[in-house]
Amino acid sequence: MSNTHPINVVALISGRGSNLQSLINAQQQGKLNVEFSSVISNRDDAAGLQFCERANIPTTVINHTLFKDRLSYDKELIKEIDRHNPYLIILAGFMRILSPEFVAHYSGRLVNIHPSLLPNFKGLHTHQQALDAEATEHGASVHFVTEELDGGPILMQTAVKVKESDDADTLSQRVLKQEHKLYPAAVQLIAERRVELKNGKLYVDDSELKQPLRI
Numbered sequence: 001m002s003n004t005h006p007i008n009v010v011a012l013i014s015g016r017g018s019n020l021q022s023l024i025n026a027q028q029q030g031k032l033n034v035e036f037s038s039v040i041s042n043r044d045d046a047a048g049l050q051f052c053e054r055a056n057i058p059t060t061v062i063n064h065t066l067f068k069d070r071l072s073y074d075k076e077l078i079k080e081i082d083r084h085n086p087y088l089i090i091l092a093g094f095m096r097i098l099s100p101e102f103v104a105h106y107s108g109r110l111v112n113i114h115p116s117l118l119p120n121f122k123g124l125h126t127h128q129q130a131l132d133a134e135a136t137e138h139g140a141s142v143h144f145v146t147e148e149l150d151g152g153p154i155l156m157q158t159a160v161k162v163k164e165s166d167d168a169d170t171l172s173q174r175v176l177k178q179e180h181k182l183y184p185a186a187v188q189l190i191a192e193r194r195v196e197l198k199n200g201k202l203y204v205d206d207s208e209l210k211q212p213l214r215i
């Protein structure tokens, strides 16, 4: 592991949190040079909150049902996130559409994992979408977040072959296993300060990224 200072991160979750868990595991194994200053959930029953406590990571719940609209929720979220002054905000199964104000506020510092080989299969039910389209390959992407839903510049992807016997469950399980390798790898590259978003384009080691990296 590099001896540079860990980057300060805030992660946002809504539920199970298995991607967050994979990031925490990687950090604890010395493979991910980050410090989690906070994990925020929009739901108080998010299972992911429990292992944060075990890992001594502070958690906050900001319940979206208590806000009158998306913007007032996002403003509160910004206030809470900015208290920690993070280098990077990690969306890990945060199942909310973000306002343009939120996205602009964190331009170049906001990443998401999405369960498809973007730009294919944006939105929900991506595994079923892939099966319906008779895709032979499916996977997951880590991308920077822009105003376009699931449309920001893609840093890294991982692919799995679709089997004839697959249904949405079996396919999602295989993709999720890969997600757990992909997200730590992508975030580590960012933690090494090797990634930059400039004018909507991604640069890795100062060279423009023409194709997403693959693991």
Ligand code: GAR
Residues within 6 Å of the ligand: 014, 015, 016, 017, 018, 019, 020, 092, 093, 094, 113, 114, 115, 123, 140, 176, 179
């Ligand atoms: C993951 O498969 C993630 O890629 C997906 O939600 C799941 C969260 O699981 N995210 C999206 O669909 C975002 N558009 P987790 O809570 O166990 O990490």
